[in-house]
Amino acid sequence: MVTCQTSGTFLAAILIFIAIQKRFTFIFLLLCFAVVVLSHFYFQHHEKVQTAQFNKMQQQSEYQGVATFTQQPVKKGNQFKGFVNVRNERFKYSYYPKKEQDALGHGEQLFHLTCQIRGQFKPINDHIHSPFHLFIKSVDFGSCTATPERQHDYLKQHQKFITDQLQETAIHFPGRIVALISGDVSQLDEQELTDVKAIGIYHLLAVSGSHVTALSAIIFTVLIGLRVPTVFIKIVLCVVLIVFGLYTDLAPSAVRSIITVLFILFLPRKWLHQGVDTLGLCFVFISLIFPHFIYDIGFQFSFLITLFILLSKPLFERTQQGWLNLLYLTFIAQLGSFMISAFHFNEIQWMGLISNLLFVPFYTFLLFPLALLRFILLHLPFPFYLLDQLLNFLFFIHDQCVDICLYFVKFKWFIPELSSIWLCFVLFALLMVLHYFVKRRFVSAVFMFMIFAVIITKVPLQHTNQLTMLDVGQGDAFLFQNKAGETVMIDTGGKAIRENEVNNHSISKYQILSTFKKRGITKLDYLIITHPHADHIGELDYIMTQIHVKQLIINVDSFNPEQLAYLKHYAAKLDTHVSDFRDMSEICQIYH
Structure with missing residues (x-):
């Protein structure tokens, strides 16, 4: 994450730029x-506190005690996911129940139960602001008790009601309505999430400022049409936006938009003469109340794009x-998101511009x-088949x-x-x-951006x-790269997948591909697979879809006929040549 020094540098740079543009006085x-x-x-003080908490969590990663399940679990394959309260803190959890427990449907009955559990806390990454994820190893269902009524989260109860109601409709993708x-x-x-992220529109599914703006505009237009007094x-x-913020679990980007709208509604107009002033006031206000928000990627995107x-x-x-x-707005938004994307993801979703x-x-x-309308109509005991079919058509x-x-x-454009x-x-x-773009000197702006893009992609x-020995858990994966940028990778790592378990390819997403992006590797010249065990080949199919592999080298004798036929067919679709390891002379010449 962005360090205190880097954050201060960014803030100073922005202030100096604005000060020069506005010709501020020396006092200012x-x-x-x-x-x-x-x-x-x-x-800096906040970061010291966060570092101490992070280290403490890592030292006490094993947990055995009470946990309260605060959300209806989502089942994917044989895995349950949701939110749980442990020691008065809220964490995401993953739980793989035993077969006999799953057959009884225990995993789906965890909502609003307080149980004795055994599990382990693990950070998503090594950054001190990384949230911890609770991997539950076992749940003592005999110890479970219903959470007292006074502790119920009524918004969560309502979300469960909405989810259940959507399952009874003719909508093919009820999860998308929930997401919107x-x-x-x-x-x-x-x-689906991978696809929308790849084309740069994930922010439209997850709650963002555009949702708050659209919701506010709809309410304002309807009430104005009904001649409701402004007050x-x-x-x-105010009430709807606050409830909406709670409904989104106080998503940082939503909080930013909601507070900005509330400032515009209730602050005197003379204080809102400049939009940048309102945004700055909003930033200071949120940072004082939720200092950890500044490290949230969505929060950073929201503020910088708005600026x-x-x-x-x-x-x-x-x-x-x-x-x-609209064309200008799209380009400027992409420009505003460039630095955050480059820093956190080492990749620019250039497709997002289109x-x-x-x-x-x-x-x-x-x-x-339409999703908002369907959400409201879910509270009525009538079917709305035509609306459901319209939504299905739009989703198609x-x-x-x-x-x-x-x-x-x-x-790909890796940074x-x-x-x-x-x-x-x-x-x-x-x-x-x-x-230059705002001055309508578009040729100069595009020319400068192209030079900047080449420099930032090649020079660092x-x-x-x-x-490089990649961290892929129990498996193995090695990456060689020479001065000319030619690359050889040995094995991909991976893990054995349980029955009905969905492989989320977390090793590829957070370790292998992350390293490729940081090194500017857009292709693999050679990928060598030593043998077809899950901990050596488990991530192969996903990696080949994300980055072009010119040549795949295997030990043909270690594959059975079905595996070999599938691998050759899969590689042919991706324009990858498959050959036996016995011809290694060309690879040796690369690192001679």
Whole structure:
């Protein structure tokens, strides 16, 4: 995650840029400097506390005690997922019950039970702000008691009611309605999530500022049409938005949007003369109450994209055509998200520039309003077959468009790992591109962006011979890379999959592909598989779909005929040549 020093550097850079643009006085510049210094010490203290808590959790990772299950579990294969309260803290959990327990449906009955459990806490990654995930090894169902009524989370009860009601409708994808309304994507298929992330529209499924804006606009338009007094409209919006925020489990991006809307509704107009001022006030307010939000990726995306849009206000004011403003908005949003994507994911979803032009209006004006309407109508004891079929048709169109976009996603844009100095360069370069774009000097902006893109993609790469032993659990995976950028990988790691278990390919997603992106590796020249055991070949199929493998080298004798036939057919579809290990001379020449 972003360190205190890096956060302070970013904030200082933004303040200096704005100060120069606005020609602030010397006193105001001193005040800006004081804000940077104070924020540095504030977040440094928070980081020390967070580090101590992180280390304590790692030292006490094994847990045996009481846990309260606060959410209806979501079953995927033989696995149950949800949220649990342990020691007055809320954690995501995963639970693989024994077969006899699963047959009795115990896993699905955990909602609002308090039970004795045995499990282990593990962080998602090594960063001190990483949330911990509870992997439950066993549940003593004999010790379970119903959570007292006074402790019930009524919003969770209502979410369970909505989920159950959606199952009774004719909607083919009820999980998508849940995701659009509450931001809960746990009911969506892993491949579906991977696809929408790949084309850069995941923010439309998870709760974001666009949902809050659309919800506020719908309520405001309806109440204005009914001639409701403004004061009552503000009260209704306030109540609905607060409930909506709680309904989304206080998702940081939703909290940012909700607080911004509330500021606009209730603060005096003279305080809201500049949108950047409102955004800054909102940032300070949220940071003081929820300091950990600043490390949330969605929160960072939300604020930086909003900042870039607000800085582009003169461009929108001078443009009368709505379609042209939408085009500008999409480009500026991509520009605002560039640095966060490069830092956290080492990849730029360039397809988002095109896909958002299509999907943002599609979600804003069709899917979200209709999903909200269906959500409201679920409280009535009547079927709405035509509305359900309309939603099914829209989801069908949606999936067809996603498939078309996915065809072009095979062209990857990886960004190497960036130091703090490089991140500062990225920020200033993006602001300069934005400056020229807002001034309508589009040729200069595009030319500058292209030069910047080439520099940031190629220059930070380390052109040395490297051997990396990848952390793939009990399996093995080795990556060789020479000065010329040629690559050889030995085995992929993996794990044995239980019966009915869904393979989420976490090893590939969080270890192997993450390393590829940081090294700027967009292809593998050779991938060697020593033998077809799960801990050596388990991630092969997923890796081959995510990155082009030129040549796959195997020990033909170690595969049975069915395995070999499937592997050759699968490789042929992905334009990968399969050969036997006995011809190794070409590989040896690479590292000679």
